[in-house]
Structure formats: C-alpha cells, structure tokens
Amino acid sequence: MAKLTNLPRGPVALAPDVEAQLGRLAAQLGRPAAVTVDPALVEEVEAELRTAIPFEILAVLAVENRYPIWLAAWTxxxxxxxxxxxxxxRFPHVAFAQLVGTAGDWTAEPVFAAFKRTDDRSEARLVRWDLRKPGPNGEPYSLAQYLAERHEPLRPGPAAPLKLAIEPPPVVERWATHAKFGRGRVLVRAEGKTKIEFADGVRTLADNFLKFE
Structure with missing residues (x-):
C-alpha cells in the first residue's frame, strides 16, 4: 500500500447528501451540527490498521460520540x-460498527459495517460484512443503509447540515483514580470505558471502577 494521504487540519468538506443525512441524525441525537475530531486519535488508528479512514466515517463516529480506537478493536x-x-x-476491510450480534454472544451471526482498506480516504467504499458467511468482498452498502439499520428513522424536516473539522482538543488535564492502579491521566472515554495512562502503563477500564476529577 502506498503512503497514506495526510490528515488535514481544519474544516473538511463532506458530500452534500452526507452533510444533510448526518445533520438530521445529529439533531435527532441531540448532538451539535458542528463536530470536531482529534487528529492524534485518528492517526494512531490509521497507523495501526495501515489504512486511511474516510471522512464520512469520521463524521459518523463524531455524531455518534464514538472514538476511532474501536475500529482497530473490531478489526x-x-x-x-x-x-x-x-x-x-482474510478480512480486507476495516469494521466501523457492529450491526448484529455482540462480542459476548457468538450464537448470533455477527455482522459488521465496514469499509475497504485504502491509502486514499476519498475512495470510500462501504460494505456489509457477515462474519461467518462473507462474500468475496462483502455486500455493497451505503451510509443511508447504515443509518436506517443502526438508528430510528430520521425525522423529516429542516436540520442544519453537519460540519466536520479535524482539530486538536483544548488542553484540559483530566485524571481518574482506580483502587488498584492508583491515579492516572485520562486519554480516551467512550461507551462506558476509559483509556488511562498510569505510572506502570496504559489500561482500559470500566468507568464504574473509576473516580474522575
């Protein structure tokens, strides 16, 4: 694979239909119509997976209040x-959401929303991937199909189009304390878990075992 395209800084242009769909989703979820993504978190995952992450996927994650690190875990x-x-x-894609089944229940047929690995983030091609009965390249998929499958039907009516920016977050030191591991610096919080840098290394722990400050 060639060298990945550089991740820009600042506002990112999305296709008008993507901005409109995600703007309605943001309004429905009570999220702002202008979202930002931390470039450091994206570049870490892109380096691990050796793929560029399409802007529309970064926008989906931001609206759903999720972090790129979960793409690496699912994949x-x-x-x-x-x-x-x-x-x-082999799995020639990167998973960005689990649609059917859970990691703790493999009796269901796990199905994922994914995109093809690429060195050019503008070449987004989404697929629906059935873990146990995959096609050669996965089933063709679209953002509209993902939103219909993952969320309640989007309410009709006007909504501000989503605006995405790639910007480092403000420098805010946040800390958490664990009964066994002590006090550490918070790196990422998502879906009830927190990634923390302790004196003896980085750990990901459930929020209910932590005291935040």
Missing part, C-alpha cells in the same frame, strides 16, 4: 477469528 477481533478458525479467510 483485530475479526482478523483473529479468521486466523483461529482456519480456512485461509
């Missing part, structure tokens, strides 16, 4: 599943 889980199950299957 590792899928890669590990194919390695341990044998058969020579």
């Amino acid at each position: 590792r889980d899928i890669d590990d599943y194919y390695v341990t199950s044998g058969g020579g299957m």
Whole structure:
C-alpha cells in the first residue's frame, strides 16, 4: 500500500447528501451540527490498521460520540477469528460498527459495517460484512443503509447540515483514580470505558471502577 494521504487540519468538506443525512441524525441525537475530531486519535488508528479512514466515517463516529480506537478493536477481533478458525479467510476491510450480534454472544451471526482498506480516504467504499458467511468482498452498502439499520428513522424536516473539522482538543488535564492502579491521566472515554495512562502503563477500564476529577 502506498503512503497514506495526510490528515488535514481544519474544516473538511463532506458530500452534500452526507452533510444533510448526518445533520438530521445529529439533531435527532441531540448532538451539535458542528463536530470536531482529534487528529492524534485518528492517526494512531490509521497507523495501526495501515489504512486511511474516510471522512464520512469520521463524521459518523463524531455524531455518534464514538472514538476511532474501536475500529482497530473490531478489526483485530475479526482478523483473529479468521486466523483461529482456519480456512485461509482474510478480512480486507476495516469494521466501523457492529450491526448484529455482540462480542459476548457468538450464537448470533455477527455482522459488521465496514469499509475497504485504502491509502486514499476519498475512495470510500462501504460494505456489509457477515462474519461467518462473507462474500468475496462483502455486500455493497451505503451510509443511508447504515443509518436506517443502526438508528430510528430520521425525522423529516429542516436540520442544519453537519460540519466536520479535524482539530486538536483544548488542553484540559483530566485524571481518574482506580483502587488498584492508583491515579492516572485520562486519554480516551467512550461507551462506558476509559483509556488511562498510569505510572506502570496504559489500561482500559470500566468507568464504574473509576473516580474522575
């Protein structure tokens, strides 16, 4: 794969239909119509996965209040599943959402929303990937299909189009204390878990075991 395209700083232009769809989603979820993404968090995941993350995926994550780190976790889980199950299957994509099943319940057929790995983030191609019955390249998918499957029907009516910016967050030191690991610096909080830098290393812990300050 060629060198990844640089992640810009500042406002990012999205397709008008994407701005409109995500603007309505933001209004429905009570999120602002202008969202920002921390470039450091994106670049860390892009380096690990060796792929550029399309801007529309970054916008989806921002509206849903999720972090890019979960893309790496889901993709590792899928890669590990194919390695341990044998058969020579590989996952040539990056998962950005789980649509069916959960990691703790493999009796369901796990299905993921994903995009093809690429060195050019403008070449977004979404797919729906059935973990146990995948097609050669996954089933063609779209942002509209994802929103319909993942969220309540978007309410009709006017809504401000979503505006995405790639900007470092304000420098705000936040700390958390754990009964066993002590006090550490908060790196990322998402979906009831927090990534913290302690004196002996970085750990991800459930929020209900932490005291924040």
